[in-house]
Amino acid sequence: MTKCDKCHSRSIIHQRYSGMRLCTTHFQEDVRRKVREDLRKTGLFGRGACVAIGLDGGWGSAVLLQIMQDIFSRRRDIDLVAITVVEGEAGTPHCDQAFDQARQLAKRLNVHHIVAPLDYAEIPGEAPGCRDLADRKMDRLMDEARAQGASILATGHSLDSVAGEVFLKFLQGDVDGLFQRQDPSGQLHHIRPLQRIPEREMRLYALQCDLLPANSKGHDRSSRDDLRQQVRRHLGGFDSRHPGTNYSLLRSLERIHLLRGVNASGAKPLSDDRK
């Protein structure tokens, strides 16, 4: 039996990037610690706020909702609202398994849940498919968050997802694209509190906490197009051969933000996450 590096229980995961072997308890503690630290570094939670959480029925958003509910349930000045963007016309949104899971989870965690239909007809002069679906969903999510009076929008992007985006932007020579879409009014801050959690750990955490059914697709809906999927696949292979690659990409993003003197989320720099 391989033991946890922090206690004598059986280890259930080996984090190759940190060298740590952790038991269930210490693994979950590690995930929550990283999320808490990331939230604290944004400097946005010092006083009351309405926080919108993008809930797409996937693993990341489920983990995010559970951890944020756990952290903020005792804060009377912080209101959480979960928002699910659903494709289809306003009257008849197309609701699938992912949507049902999102709704059930919000109910179970006792978080107010809003459904935001993504109606193509609402976007003037724009036909479906001419812009990335993930971008359109993100715009819709931000609109709904503002409509709900939120000042913070949190989404469940994993380390793999954020690192993949950074890598893709480099491949495309799109340095400007490394900056998250900012709210023109400056009222809404977009944060990604799971950006230090590798996808496999996110999924493991969700399964351990019984957040989604084990057979759930829990797909990352931002990776529908080919190039993104290729990048994710190659980067995944590279990161498994060279543990820590994804963290390096995350740090390069942070460094670029610093050099430009901007941080899209208003957050202070991330710390070194290898330990």
Ligand SMILES: [Zn+2]
């Ligand atoms: Zn332990």
